[in-house]
Amino acid sequence: MNEIILKLQNIVKTFPGVIALNEINFDLKSGEIHAICGENGAGKSTLMKVVSGVYQPDSGTLEVNGRRECFANPMDAYKKGVSIIFQETSLFEQMTVLDNLFLGHEIVKRKCGLPFIDYAAMKNNAEKIFKKLNTVIDLDSEIRNLGMAQKQMVEIAKALTFDAKIIIFDEPTASLTEREVDALFKIIRKLKNEGRGICYISHRLEEIFELCDRVTVVRDGQYISTTKVTETNKDKLVADMVGRKMDSYYPKTKAQIGNVIFNVEHYFDEDFVSDVSFNVHKGEILGFAGLAGAGRTELMTSVCGFTGRAGGKIFINNVEIFNKSYKETMSNGIIYVSEDRGKYGLILDMCIEHNITLPQLNNFSNWLGIMNREKEKTEGEKYIKELEIKAPDSRFLVTNLSGGNQQKIAVSKALALHPVLLILDEPTRGVDVNAKAEIHKIISELTLKGLTIIMISSELPELIGMCDRIYVMREGKIAGCCERSEFTQEKILSIALGTEKKLEMEER
Amino acid sequence: MHTKKGKLFLTTEFYLLLFLIMVLLFLGMFAQGFYSLNNIMSVLNTFSYILIAAIGMNMIIITSNIDVSTGALISVVCLSIAAVGKIGVPFAGLLPLAIVIGALLSTLNALLITKLRIPAIVATLATAQIFQGVLQLMVEGSIYDLPSSYTWLAFKAKLFGVMPASILICAIVTAISLIFMKYSRFSKKIYAIGNNAQASRLTGISVDRTTMITYAIAGALFGISGVIIGTAGQRVTTTMGTGLEMTFIAAVVLGGTSTAGGSGKLTGTIIGAFILALISPAINYLRISADWSDAVKGAIIIVSVLAASLKQRKHKRIITVQSAYAAERQA
Numbered sequence: 001m002n003e004i005i006l007k008l009q010n011i012v013k014t015f016p017g018v019i020a021l022n023e024i025n026f027d028l029k030s031g032e033i034h035a036i037c038g039e040n041g042a043g044k045s046t047l048m049k050v051v052s053g054v055y056q057p058d059s060g061t062l063e064v065n066g067r068r069e070c071f072a073n074p075m076d077a078y079k080k081g082v083s084i085i086f087q088e089t090s091l092f093e094q095m096t097v098l099d100n101l102f103l104g105h106e107i108v109k110r111k112c113g114l115p116f117i118d119y120a121a122m123k124n125n126a127e128k129i130f131k132k133l134n135t136v137i138d139l140d141s142e143i144r145n146l147g148m149a150q151k152q153m154v155e156i157a158k159a160l161t162f163d164a165k166i167i168i169f170d171e172p173t174a175s176l177t178e179r180e181v182d183a184l185f186k187i188i189r190k191l192k193n194e195g196r197g198i199c200y201i202s203h204r205l206e207e208i209f210e211l212c213d214r215v216t217v218v219r220d221g222q223y224i225s226t227t228k229v230t231e232t233n234k235d236k237l238v239a240d241m242v243g244r245k246m247d248s249y250y251p252k253t254k255a256q257i258g259n260v261i262f263n264v265e266h267y268f269d270e271d272f273v274s275d276v277s278f279n280v281h282k283g284e285i286l287g288f289a290g291l292a293g294a295g296r297t298e299l300m301t302s303v304c305g306f307t308g309r310a311g312g313k314i315f316i317n318n319v320e321i322f323n324k325s326y327k328e329t330m331s332n333g334i335i336y337v338s339e340d341r342g343k344y345g346l347i348l349d350m351c352i353e354h355n356i357t358l359p360q361l362n363n364f365s366n367w368l369g370i371m372n373r374e375k376e377k378t379e380g381e382k383y384i385k386e387l388e389i390k391a392p393d394s395r396f397l398v399t400n401l402s403g404g405n406q407q408k409i410a411v412s413k414a415l416a417l418h419p420v421l422l423i424l425d426e427p428t429r430g431v432d433v434n435a436k437a438e439i440h441k442i443i444s445e446l447t448l449k450g451l452t453i454i455m456i457s458s459e460l461p462e463l464i465g466m467c468d469r470i471y472v473m474r475e476g477k478i479a480g481c482c483e484r485s486e487f488t489q490e491k492i493l494s495i496a497l498g499t500e501k502k503l504e505m506e507e508r
Numbered sequence: 509m510h511t512k513k514g515k516l517f518l519t520t521e522f523y524l525l526l527f528l529i530m531v532l533l534f535l536g537m538f539a540q541g542f543y544s545l546n547n548i549m550s551v552l553n554t555f556s557y558i559l560i561a562a563i564g565m566n567m568i569i570i571t572s573n574i575d576v577s578t579g580a581l582i583s584v585v586c587l588s589i590a591a592v593g594k595i596g597v598p599f600a601g602l603l604p605l606a607i608v609i610g611a612l613l614s615t616l617n618a619l620l621i622t623k624l625r626i627p628a629i630v631a632t633l634a635t636a637q638i639f640q641g642v643l644q645l646m647v648e649g650s651i652y653d654l655p656s657s658y659t660w661l662a663f664k665a666k667l668f669g670v671m672p673a674s675i676l677i678c679a680i681v682t683a684i685s686l687i688f689m690k691y692s693r694f695s696k697k698i699y700a701i702g703n704n705a706q707a708s709r710l711t712g713i714s715v716d717r718t719t720m721i722t723y724a725i726a727g728a729l730f731g732i733s734g735v736i737i738g739t740a741g742q743r744v745t746t747t748m749g750t751g752l753e754m755t756f757i758a759a760v761v762l763g764g765t766s767t768a769g770g771s772g773k774l775t776g777t778i779i780g781a782f783i784l785a786l787i788s789p790a791i792n793y794l795r796i797s798a799d800w801s802d803a804v805k806g807a808i809i810i811v812s813v814l815a816a817s818l819k820q821r822k823h824k825r826i827i828t829v830q831s832a833y834a835a836e837r838q839a
Contacts, residue, residue: 054710075712090710092703094771095696103700104711106693116691 005030005197006051006082006166011060013050020046022221023060028166028197033188035200035212035229038241043221044201048168051199052084053077064166075104083159084168091151093144097137101126101158129157133187147293149180156187167191168199173207174430177291177458178493185211205234217241241433252440252466255447258282260318262334262421262452267312269302272476276312280421280454283447287467288456290496295476296456297339300423304329304336316420330359333420337410339429339456341403345410348399352391353380355398356413383412387442404435411442422446423454428462440466460489472496520764523815524779531786539793547789549672553736555785556678559778561733561752562759563685564614564726566777569760571722572702572769573621573628578730578756580639581613582749585734587643590651590744593658599665602658602739606731613639614727615720622716636753643746652743661739674736681732682778689774698722702769758805759784762812783808 006028013021021043028034036044049055051062053071062069064080071077074084091100098119107122108115126139135153143151152172159167169188173181188211192198200212208215209229217224217240224240263279273295280286288296301307303314305323314321316332323329329336338344346355353376357364364379365371380394387408391401398406407427414422427443428436443466447453457463463470464487472480472495480495535542561578568575588609589602597605613635620631656663665673689695697718700708705715737752738744763780765772787808788801 073712074710090704090707092700092707092770094703094766095699099696099699103696104713106696108693115693116687117693117696 002029002031004028005065006199007061007063008047008051009061009063011047011050011062012058013046013055014058020221021050021057024218024221024223026216026223026226028199030165030197031192031195032214033192033198033200033212035202035208035215036218037202037205037208037215037237038218038224042218042241044218045170046221047218048084048170048199048201051077051166052082052168054084078159078162078164079105081162081165082168083162083164083166084170085152085155085159085172086170091143091154094142096140096142097146097154098122098126098139100143100154101129101161105162125161126157129160132160132190133157148175149177149183152176152184153187156191164196166197166199168201170201172200173202173204177293179291179497181207205237208237209234238433253444253448254468255283255444255450257284257468261316263315264303265313265315267299267303267314268310269298270308270310273299273302274476276473276476276478278471278478278481280452281468282452283450284468285443285447285453285455285466287463287470288454288473289458289460289463289470289492290473290479294473294496296473297425298476299473300336300425300454300456304334304423306336330417333418334423335414335417335419335421336423337414337425337427339426341406341410346398346406346413348406349397351380351395351397352384352389352409353377353394355409356380356383356416359413359417379416383409383416387412388438402432402435404431404439407431407435407439408442411439415446419451421452421454423456425456426458427455428457428459436462460492463492464489519773521773521776521779524763524776524783524812527812528779528783531783531790535786535790535793539790542790542793545670547793549670551785551789552675553672553740554788555782556672556674557733557736558755558759558785559678559781560681560736561730561756562763562777562781563681563774564729564733565753565756566760566763566765566772566774567698567722568628568726569757569765569767570698570702570769570772571719572705573719573723574757574767575614575617575632575723575726576629576753576757577613577617577632577636577639578753579749579751580636580643581610581727581730582734582737582752583643583746584613584639584749585609585731586738586744586748587647587651587746589735589738590654590658593654593739594651596655596657598657599660599735599739603732603735606735606738607728608731610729610731610734611724611727614723614730617727618720618723621723622719640746640750647746650743650745654742654744659739659742661736662741677732677736681729682774686774694718694721699770702771704770755784755805758809762809 004027006026008024008026011021011024011026012019024043024047026036026047036047038044046055050057053074053076056070056072064082069080071080071082077083092103095103102122107118107125109118109121110116123139130137130153133153133156135150137146137150137153143154146154156167172184176184188198188200200208202208212229214226214228215232215237216226217237219241258281260279261282263277265277267276268274276299278286288300290296298307302309303323305326305328314323316334321332323332323334326336342348347358350358356379357376361371364376377394383389384391384394389401389405389408389412391405398409401409411424411427424443428439431439440462443453443455455463455466468484470482470487470492471478472482472492474496482492541547561582565575565578585606589606592605593602617628617632617635620626620635621628624631661673667673667676697708697713700711700713701715701718708715734749737748759780760772760777761767761780762783763772763776763778765776784805787805788798791798791801791804
């Protein structure tokens, strides 16, 4: 234990026009969990991709167990005991769990001189591994039928099929619920106690303090520091990460709260959401908390007319509306900004101004349907300025921007429609610390201008910092509602989980 | 969670089989003479060459590629073996020749797709024109008066005196393919690159190499299919294979293989090929104008794909809700 099993020295990796990693040093001991943190684009994922063979370094040395290695691809690294568990799982969706576990290193048995895949041996092996992980997964089910947490278990199991001594986790908790995170941490600790070395990349500082032994900070491709977790604190880490002190994560400015402008009564969607009632006051930021799968997104998409409604009433300013389609919802002044920018929020291969004007082409074209490019440009430039989007001009392709700036464009697109009520679904998912603060500031400022906002988020500190009231959902129903004065993480979480009593049992 | 038994009843193959049995019963009741020995053997012969080629097409489609040059490729195979068959080369020489030509031409497709990065549909659309064009330059209309050594497979080689030997070839090819698709490491690579090419690369799978080998194997199968088609008569024309690719693709799609790649079972393709082999004779025996046959093929494909997607949607929705609960319970 505690011998160095992975050592990186002076690693340099450049991409055309960018130095992604500049003289990075890093080491990992057996039986250790070593966190790597830094803002988005700081180079932590790139570093781990070098370790796991996805990228090859331009210069510098990589030693595993004292031997210099240069991995051609991840399979090569796997076979030498280095496994990476990617942020977005790299599993094969339409293949079975078993096939995924052993892809590229199937166990074969020779019959008549020909190699036949030995399913029985593979199954046997896989069952042992899942037993060790305390997880029950049907080996014959296809990956696409699994939930996010289960997929991650499969990835971990895959690493164990190689008996990996070094396991890299790249943002493993990004799409897990709190409970799933706990289960994952248990497993990671178990792996650590078996003497494996773990690299842990995360945005969530709380996790680093809860789980890790040492932490290395990188910023703009540079190595900044390595310290024991016990010898540092959150503020120091954040200061290292951003290179300056951050004053406030959540710049909440209290807006004037008016009358109820939007309410939903006894709402049912077609399959999951049942008997939900809530209301929003003018100028309010209303939060929706809950575990993943609690039905928050389902509720909002249904209320906005994307999916069907089975019962209930919707009122805006006490006038009943029907929202039979999203088009109708938009005309009622309600705009929904999706949690998945790339898939539903933006057209990544189009430029900024075209994304912003897309929902209202009529307003930017003449009677013949010819677009007025000047007007579009003006609109684009306006939001680039107002929301401080970091882009050279409004004809810049969205795909080349960072997550935070893309999110700002998604918000701009909504604002350009002059909504009365803005529904933001996970507005800061996959966004770095700085951009997060900027988005929070923007949200706060919008309410000062009289806009009303509903915000779904899986990050409790964010909701607690930003919202005036929080509804907590569980299993498709509203489980509770908290006023700002009674916000605590523990309270909201216990409502989301079930009861306080249940929570205690969990801990035991 | 469904039990193993429950799963069987939900599969596309199960519904297809049900459909096939219904069609067979229907034909027994309304198509006079459909179950005559002659017709059964003729249907089985058609089934043989459709299935052999469809097995190859299935592999190509699983890699999320396509081949629309197969018809023209088969025409080339037919005329090539006719040219050497004319001078008396026996079947034992024709079959290997057809396999080699098929594999080579199909590898040419793969080269265009992998090395020049031309999308499969464009590349094979172009090669289809080239294959057909070159044939027309080299052969004037047809090769005829072929010797009986050439048509040996169709007229002399009968199992038990009645069954065409093409069925035996088909059975052997199918058996090997079934084992290959389940127990070979290579088949996992075919599925993997169709699922997610990028992730496959990260797993150390060479996507280009896998694609090329897949096309080569498929080409060899197209060659075998071409032999059965080409040796059926004493005259071989330049359009023997024209349009056949659509039948093969149809058999594969009908069998439940997604054109997006990554999934699809050979058992489905077998049933799909059988249904397609039935359509033309069925229409004939039902005394409907033969002109209907293509339209019926098209309609069957649309209905079956629609049914599959409806089933998928319903299935998926149950799973999302279930998995949400399950994930929570598990943690």
